[in-house]
Amino acid sequence: GTTFDAVKKKGFVQCGVSTGLPGFSATDDKGAWKGIDVDACRAVAAALFGDANKVKYTPLNAKERFTALQSGEVDMLPRNTTWTYTRDTSLGLNFAGVNYYDGQGFMVTKKLGVKSAKELSGAQVCIQAGTTTELNLADYFRANKMEYKAITYDSSDETVKAFESGRCDMLTSDQSQLYALRIKLADPSSAIVLPEIISKEPLGPVVRQGDDEWFNLVRWSLFAQLNAEEAGITMKNVDEMMKSADPNVRRILGVEGVKGEFLGVDDKWAYNIIKQVGNYGEMFERNVGQGSALKISRGQNALWNKGGIQYAPPIR
Amino acid sequence: MSHNFVPLPDQPPPTASVGAIGWLRRNLFSSIGNTLLTLLSIYVLAVSLPPVINWAFIDADWVGVSRDACTSGGACWVFVSARFETFMYGFFPAEETWRINLIYGSLFLCMAPLFFDKFPYKVQLGAFVIFVFPIFGFILMFGGVFGLTPVETSQWGGMTLTLLLASVGCVAALPLGILLALGRQATNMPAVKSMCVLFIEFWRGVPLITVLFMSSVMLPLFLPEGVSFDKLLRALIGITLFQSAYMAEVVRGGLQAIPKGQYEAADALGLSYWKKMGLIVLPQAMKIVIPGIVNTFIALFKDTTLVIIVGLLEILGMVQNALNDPNWLGYSTEGYVFTAFMFWIFCFSMSRYSQALERKLHTGHKR
Amino acid sequence: MADETSERDIPAKPRRLTDPKFRALVFQILASITVAAFLFFIVRNTLHNMELRGISTGFGFLDRVSGFGILQSLIEYDESSTYGRTFLVGLLNTLLVSALGVFFATLIGFVMGVLRLSSNWLINKLATVYIETFRNIPLLLQIFFWYFAIGFNLPSPRQSITVGESLFLNNRGLYLPAPVFEDGFMATGLAIVGSIIAVIFLARWARKRFEATGQLFHTVYASLAILIGVPTLVYVATGMPMHLDYPTLQGFNFKGGLTVIPELFALTLALSIYTGAFIAETVRSGIQSVSHGQTEAASALGLRPSWTLRLVVIPQAMRVIIPPLTSQYLNLTKNSSLAAAIGYPDLVAVFAGTTLNQTGQAVEVIAITMSVYLVLSLVISVFMNWYNAKMALRER
Amino acid sequence: MIELRGVNKWYDKFHVLKDINLQVAKGERIVVCGPSGSGKSTMIRCINRLEEHQKGQIIVDGTELTSDLRQVETIRKEVGMVFQHFNLFPHLTVLENLALAPMWVRKTPRKEAEALGMQYLERVKIPDQAKKYPGQLSGGQQQRVAIARSLCMNPRIMLFDEPTSALDPEMIKEVLDVMIELAESGMTMMCVTHEMGFAKTVADKVIFMDRGQIVESNPPEEFFTNPQNERTKLFLSQILNH
Amino acid sequence: MIELRGVNKWYDKFHVLKDINLQVAKGERIVVCGPSGSGKSTMIRCINRLEEHQKGQIIVDGTELTSDLRQVETIRKEVGMVFQHFNLFPHLTVLENLALAPMWVRKTPRKEAEALGMQYLERVKIPDQAKKYPGQLSGGQQQRVAIARSLCMNPRIMLFDEPTSALDPEMIKEVLDVMIELAESGMTMMCVTHEMGFAKTVADKVIFMDRGQIVESNPPEEFFTNPQNERTKLFLSQILNH
Ligand SMILES: Nc1ncnc2c1ncn2[C@@H]1O[C@H](COP(=O)(O)OP(=O)(O)OP(=O)(O)O)[C@@H](O)[C@H]1O
Ligand SMILES: Nc1ncnc2c1ncn2[C@@H]1O[C@H](COP(=O)(O)OP(=O)(O)OP(=O)(O)O)[C@@H](O)[C@H]1O
Ligand SMILES: [Mg+2]
Ligand SMILES: [Mg+2]
Secondary structure, eight states: OHHHHHHHHHTSEEEEEESSBTTTBEEOTTSOEESHHHHHHHHHHHHHHSOTTOEEEEEEOTTTHHHHHHHTSOSBBOSSOBOOHHHHHHSSEEEOOOSEEEOEEEEEEGGGOOOSGGGGTTEEEEEETTSHHHHHHHHHHHHTTOOEEEEEESSHHHHHHHHHHTSSSEEEEEHHHHHHHHTTSSSGGGEEEOSOOOSOEEEOOEEETTOHHHHHHHHHHHHHHHHHHHHTOOTTTHHHHTTOOOHHHHHHTTSSSSOGGGTTSOTTHHHHHHHHTOOHHHHHHHHTSTTSSSOOOOGGGSBGGGTSOBOOOOOO | OOBOOOOOOOOOOOGGGSHHHHHHHHHTOSSHHHHHHHHHHHHHHHHHHHHHHIIIIITOBOOOSSGGGOOSSSOBHHHHHHTHHHHHHBTOOGGGHHHHHHHHHHHHHHHGGGGOTTOTTHHHHHHIIIIIHHHHHHHHHHOOSTTOOOOOGGGBOHHHHHHHHHHHHHHHHHHHHHHHHHHHHOTTOHHHHHHHHHHHHHHHHSOHHHHHHIIIIIHHHHSOTTOOOOHHHHHHHHHHHHHHHHHHHHHHHHHHHSOHHHHHHHHHTTOOHHHIIIIIIHHHHHHHHHHHHHHHHHHHHHHGGGGGGGTOOBHHHHHHHHHTSGGGTTOHHHHHHHHHHHHHHHHHHHHHHHHHHHHHHTTTOOO | OTTHHHHHHSOSSOOGGGOHHHHHHHHHHHHHHHHHHHHHHHHHHHHHHHHHTTOOOSSGGGGSBOOOOOSOOSSOOOTTSBHHHHHHHHHHHHHHHHHHHHHHHHHHHHHHHHHHTOSOHHHHHHHHHHHHHHHTSOHHHHHHHHHHHHHHHSOOGGGOEEETTTEEEETTEEEEOEEEEOTTHHHHHHHHHHHHHHHHHHHHHHHHHHHHHOOOOOHHHHHHHHHHHHHHHHHHHTTOOEEEEOOEEETTEEESSEEEOHHHHHHHHHHHHHHHHHHHHHHHHHHHHSOHHHHHHHHHTTOOHHHIIIIIIHHHHHHHHHHHHHHHHHHHHHHGGGGGGGTOOOIIIIIIIIIHHHHOOHHHHHHHHHHHHHHHHHHHHHHHHHHHHHHOOOOO | OEEEEEEEEEETTEEEEEEEEEEEOTTOEEEEEOSTTSSHHHHHHHHTTSSOOSEEEEEETTEEOOSOHHHHHHHHHHEEEEOTTOOOOTTSOHHHHHHHHHHHHSOOOHHHHHHHHHHHHHHTTOGGGTTSOGGGSOHHHHHHHHHHHHHTTOOSEEEEESTTTTSOHHHHHHHHHHHHHHHHTTOEEEEEOOOHHHHHHHOSEEEEEETTEEEEEEOHHHHHHSOSBHHHHHHHHHHHHO | OEEEEEEEEEETTEEEEEEEEEEEOTTOEEEEEOSTTSSHHHHHHHHTTSSOOSEEEEEETTEEOOSOHHHHHHHHHHEEEEOTTOOOOTTSOHHHHHHHHHHHTSOOOHHHHHHHHHHHHHHTTOGGGTTSOGGGSOHHHHHHHHHHHHHTTOOSEEEEESTTTTSOHHHHHHHHHHHHHHHHTTOEEEEEOOOHHHHHHHOSEEEEEETTEEEEEEOHHHHHHSOSSHHHHHHHHHHHHO
């Protein structure tokens, strides 16, 4: 397909990421991008070029992201984007998978003393523009016959700051983001995340329609990470695992069986991903889990056989 | 009988009208209304200044490397000094920042003579700075030749990017603006004239953020499939087109200020249209419009903050980015104050410069 | 002369290629073709690219239900309204903030411009500091500054600053009692309109009388009396058919009444202070452009300073002030598009922002948005040209 | 009518007027001359308080000039002034220029004020220019309008500050003619000018100033034929040879 | 050299030139005079097509003036013009002003062009001003530079449009001297001027224009002593008495 060829030719993946969401995509003080979404792109680069660093990043805010992808400004958009019917069908986009199962939640200040979102009628809500959150919020309050006022900001920075200044009673966003945003508060412990989840938010990398080859590569880069976790292949042990007798492991690592050429890449594509980016679990823990400031538990994002719903088709 | 006129000696003026008292009376307490106003302003200043000064200077922390140094309760300038490098150079690799410094230094050396009245080669030097220097700067910034490590445009940022956007935007818009201004003056070609007018009015009528949005995310839609270029370059194209419309209006003002006799004399000598413009009219017009150009440059310089909207991190963007750093959360005021100060210094000194130029050009025009 | 006949035979028709008119024509055709081709190229590419990427086109989306709420709307709007209505809401919000901004910027600008010329050294310097500070700092920064300065310094709703239990100020905005009109209010409404008309007539009459008899009439006080007195009388006479809907604290927030949201407040403040600084400079140079001789001549004729200002200085200064002033208004309107940064729901925020994002129809949405601003600027510049033509000083 | 007693004025530390003593009787016509910078304009401007003096007394028509605004107003109603650069109001027509002060200061109805304006326009011989704007007139015409504008206020004293020095030679005559006519009608006048012909024709007294002082003050015959002071002689020799 | 046949010109609806017929032979020196607004400047500007005429023919040096660019170019190389307000280029030095046209129109190398410039500067007697800027010269010097600048193109015809009317009296002579010298060297000249002394000294023919028409055209002796036309008489009486 055109995108696949174009990416291969230019030698790097142009990756659309969020302008700054700790754990998902944010720069460290050296200016290097870090996060789950960033790793999604790195995985694709590792599969395609054997080098996870062949990625260039375009920070996008919520408003711009689809236009940027549609116009070809970026090759893939792993930017914590919810998979919805409209987006999948009318925008000319394809969702390649789900790298994070999320749901929309609320964050309120402790001082407010509420336990449930149901007590929030009449509340003023800070929210980021151009997200499904905006629509879910409207639905939720309408369904529960509650009133609200939404104050919509361009970027998450302003949203947090407005929340902090007391401009609104609560901040709503995907739960993962709530944790990420909470650490941006001057005093993170002053806010709590309410238990309610008001929507399904499957987040995943998006590509343009019309290039199945590219779509496959993005989708299977993610699946490879999930399969690797399931099979116990990690960044550390991947080299030893090359010698493993387990046929599943051998297939995943391209030692035998299925060939990389079906994806148009090297046989060691999955090996490269695991070696350089890690399996899904490692990626999760490093960016948003216990190894990070966010400390989000796996929850739904655990593998299917560990009580979660992350389930990848087998590589065979 | 005639006698000589001996002028009386000058006497000192009555004490009440000179010296400190005279000054105070004339300037602060000349009438009841003025006295009230003076007292009111003194009161307002007395109430509002001390807390600000306390916060910004007296209680402020200046030295240190981390937020632990900020304990006095005032401003934490440590944040600015710790992040100063990124504010200035963006994510330009630390070991390569000498290249940016070299650009600044050499630019300064090139510009310095322009401020001396006596310097004879102003025009040539100015042309060098405008046309040749950018190439030199571009090579240094971009690298990739002469053994310089290539640095991606996505790593450019901070004040460097601010200056780059504003100056490249301005320099590139100049020729386009001149053409547009000439086109707008071309009364014998109504079609060309109206196209120029349309172009100018279009760009002057739309907000810069929509232009930036268009250039950054929509441009690839307008181009043939597969054609794509750098994001920074696209923002620059947007800015240049936008700026050229303003430039055109400034240049038009200059062209209109050239007396008709100059055109006629050039015609009478047999100079063709382009020679007339290039040798006679434009050199004179450009001199007149320098203050105007500086003013549009200031406007553009301030407007570069809008590129955050398309994800380019100029100085304000860099500051906001630093505010996301978990180690430095909560120092946004310091960050914004610092940014405001940087912009103010640049804009204020440039506007003073342009005012001085204007005065120089209009000497003898006072009442 | 011998060669007279041959000279007469020289063809009067010029050679085509060297005829400037012909050249101009050819050049214009070429230029038009180039531009047309360029536009065609872009449109074709865009259509092709959109088709290729499966992006839907057309303006049908304007009839679809938007499904999101907007913080402030001047017309009826809720989640089940269409995107078309979203556009209207955004446009009206843009116009609102622009109008407020223009009003206050003009006010600040004129006051500061005059103070800048004050003979009081301190006032003069303070005005200079104001102008030089706010002109030279990017507007976006100033918007952030005011917004968060207000947000962090005002109390929460429960600790609102109150005036007489009907006016509340807190970090959610300014809450005012809203008038609710009952059936009989029509009469009062008419009285208001009537007294406005009366005041206009009064002003005309006062002018006529002044011209006829030289008697000055203090229209200001009389007008105020009419404007306030007559409607009040009618209102009381008809049995006060209006009550106020007071804002009350319910749960976390105030309900009822009128609300001025802090976004509107901060944006208006930032826009007027920023633009005010530019207007002040315009006003200053306008006033200074009136030569000192004019004021002297007026004083020598015995005109009081206030009349001198009104009859001699201002009319002349306005000619100089108005053209740059209109372009400042235009700038202010365009700058109001920075609203999105602090969550004020203007056209760019709700239409070129949320709507664009929900529908993905960037080309249409941006085209509509740009056209709106173009039309606004066109209106302003038409006014300016009309004014310039009207006011041009007649000279020989 | 006008009396200056020991008037002193300083610009900052610069002593412009030094102990000026001068009396002008009703109907008297004074011409003031002297080298540039000698304080002629300053003196005449002090008389209707366009400038403030710092020491001494100025008494005009029985009223002493102090910083009391009402007195300044009274005096300005009585004293007309014509400037070197006309200072007509460019945004008003000639007739509006003339009618402005009567309407606003004397509260004359517009009709009457305009009739008055026309009357003075006729006196300065340009009634046909009434509807034009000052910018459309020649310099001489503008100065005549300026004179008419002052006259419209019915002043008892007229001050002129070099009324002809910004004019082309052809136009000087038309303005001087108007001034001579005015002088002959018995108006009290003080005129700064270097038109010595005018001084000889109409002046009752010629005053010569230098360095802020009145050096000589004499009737014109005496002033021109027999100047008392060396400084005056020098000045006259320069001016008359020109 | 120059022939005008039934030339007519309109500004919008205003008929400025009415059926002008005129022949100027090689080496002839014509002086054009007439009241202000009579179309003198317009006529002379038509000859090197700074203005376009709308009817009739203008033939200069055998070439008819049409809108053909090359013909206009040829003619402008042959015809030099000197304006009332000099119109020197203020951003160039005197020498650069002189060398500009030879360099860019005749493609003369800079050295030669400058040598040429110096030569003509000597002819107008100000070689020492070569390095100065026009703004630093007096009006008379500027006008002489303007003449030299035209001469540098080696024109066969020189047009002058009131070359001395913006000058102070002392400077008029120095410019006229240069013009007389030029006339004596045999240059074909057409000169709009009211300097009747000049006309008497050098003109072969004096042309009097009024309201866009040539009223009289005669050798100077005849023109001044025995004007044929009432209008001319009136004009001459005004001008000579002035
Ligand atoms: N506003 C002012 N501030 C300071 N000095 C002034 C001011 N106005 C006038 N002067 C000085 O006062 C002196 C007298 O000025 P004045 O205008 O009265 O002279 P003048 O006799 O009218 O001269 P001229 O013939 O040139 O008009 C001059 O030296 C002048 O420089
Ligand atoms: N560009 C123009 N547009 C309209 N009318 C013009 C224009 N130029 C000149 N005129 C008019 O054409 C007439 C002739 O002008 P021209 O300049 O030829 O007169 P002139 O004889 O040279 O007068 P002067 O002695 O004042 O220079 C005048 O009435 C003038 O107002
Ligand atoms: Mg004076
Ligand atoms: Mg002329």
